[in-house]
Amino acid sequence: MIEWLPLAALVLLVGFLMGMVWVSYRRVMSMKTWQLYLANLHSPKAIINHKDGSILYANRSFVRLFNVEASGHKFHIRGEREQQTFEALLASRCWPHPFVEMTGDFRAVSDHRTPRHARFSGLPVWCGGQRVWIVSLEPKSEAVYSEPFADNDSQIFRSVINSLSELVCFQDKEGRIVGSNLAYDRFWKGREQEGLIFSTDENARGRRTQQSWTTNPNGDSCLLESNQTVLLDDENHVFGTLSISHDVTNWHMMRQSLEQEIEARQEVEQQLKKHSNVLTSIFKASVDPIGIYNKDYEFLGGNAAFAEAMGAQHDELEGENAEDLMEPEVLAQHRKIDVPVLESGDTVKYEDLVMKRDGSMVWYELTKTQFRDPTDETIGVLVIARDVTERKATQQQLADAIMELEELSFVDGLTKVANRRSFDEQLVKMWHSHIREQEPLSLIFCDIDYFKPYNDNYGHQQGDEALRSVADVFQRVIRRPLDAVARYGGEEFAILLPNTTEEGAVVVAQNIADELKAADLPHAYSKVADRLTLSQGIATLYPVAGQDYGDLVSLADRALYGAKHAGRNRVVTSQSMKQAKLSANA
Template identity: 75%
Template sequence: MTDWMPMAAVTLFVGFLLGTFWASRRRVVSKKTWQAYLSNLYSPKAMIGMEDGRILFANRGFVRLFNVETVNGQLEFKGTKDKSTFDTLLRYRRWPLPFIDVTADFRAASNRNAPRYARFSGLPVWCSGQRAWIISLEPESESVYSEPFANNDNHIFRSVINSLAELVCFQDRDGRIVGTNNAFDRFWKGREEEGLFFNAQDNFDSRRTQQSWTTTPAGDSCLLETSQTVLRDNDNRIYGTLSISHDVTNWHMMQEVLEQEIEARQEVEQRLKQHSNVLTSIFEASVDPIGIYNSSYVFLGGNAAFAEAMGAPHDNLEGQQAADLMDPDVLADHQRVDIPVLKDGKTIKYEDLVMKRDGSQVWYELTKTQFRDPTDDTLGVLVIARDVTARKATQQELADAIMELEELSFVDGLTKVANRRSFDEQLVKMWHSHIREQEPLSLILCDIDFFKPYNDNYGHQQGDKALRMVAEVFLDVIRRPLDAVARYGGEEFAILLPNTSEEGAVYVAEKISEALARANIEHEFSSVSTRLSLSQGVATILPVQGQDYGDLVLAADKALYRAKRAGRNRIASTNLVVDLV
């Protein structure tokens, strides 16, 4: 009996070693497999080695969110701040214990004042025989990794900014130019950096204005007035700035002329009288409100536009008391603003909303400057106003357009695949690229069979769950980076397959049907199966110049109709119908 015991012990030991080896191999997933999985995810994901903290792989969302570059074939953080942040966050994590919902403050390497808030979590994995973390970043708001100034040809956004004569420039929170209008491009062509009057290191809360002398493309001197507004997301965090510049050279020259005339009056009263006609002509000819009143608020002069802007009932203001002509609340506001002008000699510039005599409202930009009357040495205020109603309306239109752009999403909220808008944009891009490359482009339109009875009998909550499960089946089958899955309608999905023949597209459709069958989603109210099934229409076109990309959608839609007419739970293409029953 003792003769076979050593042999049995050896056999058990060898079996134990083989079992251990087999189990460890089952735990190891190749790096290529992880890359294929992570590259299809929208949110920022990265695989980071547990031992040395190296970035083994990062998807596009992660690369876009952080300054990641490739150095000698190795992904590295471009900024030391991000690298230090990740090292700190992972240093005290015990592998293989997962962690989640750790809020981190990520800052751009080029601007330490621009926070990036995200929920930071990690999943321990084996990758090609080494321990690693799958790092996931879920933003507290879409602005963390969205691109609000992306050049997406949005009609509203482009039509508004390109119709402006003002120079419009969008900068991200790092100070980089991410969008301009045609006027900006024409004016600053070849010298764009001169058009940036503010940088990422500047600190301001909401809005500021600056005047700068420069030269036009023709070489003439030009005074630009630039207003920059901070753009904030729903969490009140800064994600960019909007700058609007316009030429105020003529207006500035007029202001200088008026100030020179006032200085001349201080020197000699007689000279002031000689120039009074000139001033009167300027007042009357100007469409901008111009007026003068002393510290006792007696009007010394002003044009009709100024009288209307001040709320006076008539145009002849000279010698009139402001208290007799203006609303008490309006006068009190002017007196409050005029204190630093009269007391300290400061020049004050601000915007004010004025109700005109006809009941309409006008936005004015007022500039108030101190002057001293040489006849009695009393102080007064010179007011020059400019109608900026159109500019304010344009700013509001821009703000509305930006808000609309922020609300637009490229991802379907229920299924987490691309939405119809994203599908349309990708179809246009692929269509033109395939014209250049002369490669076939395939489209599969999929419709869930008898989905209305499913919703009516199982309930809409279960119907939403079924839609998400079907979307997961698509994402499980569609693996190539350039392939696109989108929710096309209520229960209809679209799959774009670049560089794919009709035979290849039919093969993909068959794999989808097989994967859905394995998902085994119960549907007792279907007329073709006891499980949820699909009807699929496949179309393939080799695009040529001048052909409309809508032809591909139309062909796929007709094929889908053929599949439904043939009894559903089928795949139909231009040349065949595949029965999946």
């Protein structure tokens, strides 16, 4: 029997060791198991390495509430002060002793915010072969992080407010921030005191508006328009304020008078009995149409301005269906525009002309963003519109003025034909087009004979009238759409004739001379006739690549000089001058 004792002892030892391993396996959970467990908890939880305090895992609530940057499997608290505070909370803890205590909430980033406290607790566990803390930093009450959105029934309103681009802030009567939306937190991060534009006054009532220049998170200057409404309880006592700010820089730059637009908004003294009424107050505080409808186009809410813009006969849209309020073709247009909003979550901005109840037409700039109900994950569309009728009118006036100015910059003010600038531009265009088409381009330079004596003796006013009469002659003769008549300078005119040979240009020039003769404009001081006459020089080229269009101008100018030199009141072509020169040389 003694011989079996060592064997029995060995069997017992092996069994004991296997039991210890089995117990350890039962007691120690893997990292993946802990992550699956913590991910389904609503309260903020994190797995912390007890040696260096690094975050091994944080669930969604912890990441969202405590500004944690999650990149792959790495987690890091963004704020340096928050990181130091968190490390200090863990520094005095001794693993494996659990702890639970109340501490200040390091999420409070400003002395102007209401003091907050949280329950800080840690559970020591083995996880993946490491000693870790399962840390929970929970608010003392749910309202700490959700006011004024604590009521579960108002999650839809919280989601809508956080989707607004406007900066929304709630203060108690002592001036401390008790709630703000995501846009406000992002804009004023690190400079919250600057964002508190108004101070709370117990005697203040109604609504205040202010415009102020500041810088956005990118460092660019921007003009913020802020509206603050004093909130009153059932006994008409002040219990806080609601402030709404939005960027109006572009409006200010377009027209400074728009700075006063918001000041005309209706005063709002809506009493807030529950936090769920916050969205209603925001809707009613704005003259801009704001509304929400789901993907089935059933209205979930909207202010009076939105109801009027929709053409509804009453202001209560909740529960109404768009098919009962809108024309089929208008609804079809909205459905088409809403496709990227509902399917991809894109933000869509466009302008639309709407008929109001009184029959007046109003231009609205509409911004549509996707709205998702966190309670049942249904999606819809949040619509925010702005009346831009005045802006559209200003834009139209500006466009009309620009067109008129453009027209004046290309037309000679006296004769109402094209000016020198317009002639140069048309010559360049025609030159290049004729290079492609390999067609002839003709130019006629015309000069009124002895116009200076005419001006000196008849007077400048009569001289201006003579220039207008000659321009009218050109307009009567030159009728092809692409032909161009321009006042080249003083009493000199230029006529561009596309796709025209020299022979065709001579016919046009002769028609001009005949028409001017028929006009019978007296000129007693001319040396060639007793009526107003013209000297005309014609040049024709087939433009080729690399050739300068100035060659055509030079040839026509020399032909005009030849007409004057030959005695005026005649038509001379550059080709005839060339032939005459060859004959003279021969």
